[in-house]
Amino acid sequence: MSDIQRSSVTKKQGRSKNKHLPYQRKKRNQSVKEYLYQRMNGKCSYCHDNFKLKDLCLIKKNHQWNSLFEPIHNKVIACKKCSYKKSEMNHKEFIRYLRRERWKLRDEISENYREISSKVFNRYENKCIYCEFEFGYTPKKRKKQLTLDHKRSLLCHGDNDEKNLASSCYIHNIEKDSRSSEQYFKYLRDSGRKFKPKSIIPK
The missing domain is CATH 3.40.1800 (His-Me finger endonuclease fold)
Structure with missing residues (x-):
């Protein structure tokens, strides 16, 4: 039996040995x-x-x-x-x-979603805090898709206090996942997605 045939026998069907990274010892x-x-x-x-x-x-x-x-x-x-x-x-x-x-x-x-959401959305002027950080404004389509977001997620011992709630669009809320708002802002900054206003050209 040749070396090529032996290596093919050791591999499982549809899966190679080196597919995943080695376990950290x-x-x-x-x-x-x-x-x-x-x-x-x-x-x-x-x-x-x-x-x-x-x-x-x-x-x-x-x-x-x-x-x-x-x-x-x-x-x-x-x-x-x-x-x-x-x-x-x-x-x-x-x-x-x-x-x-x-x-x-x-x-x-x-x-009590309607009561809580109306208070939170009015406090943030119906804007997504992450869109404002990324684009400098909230697009019209995303204003219609505003959701309640926990700044400190429920997974990380967050609560339903109004100070812990913010308005976020559906897309950013899904991408944020279980991260805190500070961690997500840092992620956007590190990936080069922070809004940079154009410098004013002097006359």
């Missing part, structure tokens, strides 16, 4: 906390918000572990709020709990 002198911090790019595993290493905690995914040496995949890095809320819950139970909390907050807004 832990270094010898690296602590478990530093390794998980590097893997998560400085984010909490549950709320996905950015933190410094000292502000994150190393906690267990599942508390029931019978073996003597606990493996790394049973540990996770989380912020202080998430670790306090999780307490003795398992990983899957805590994710379900967070989803239920988010749905409760969304239901609160959907019940």
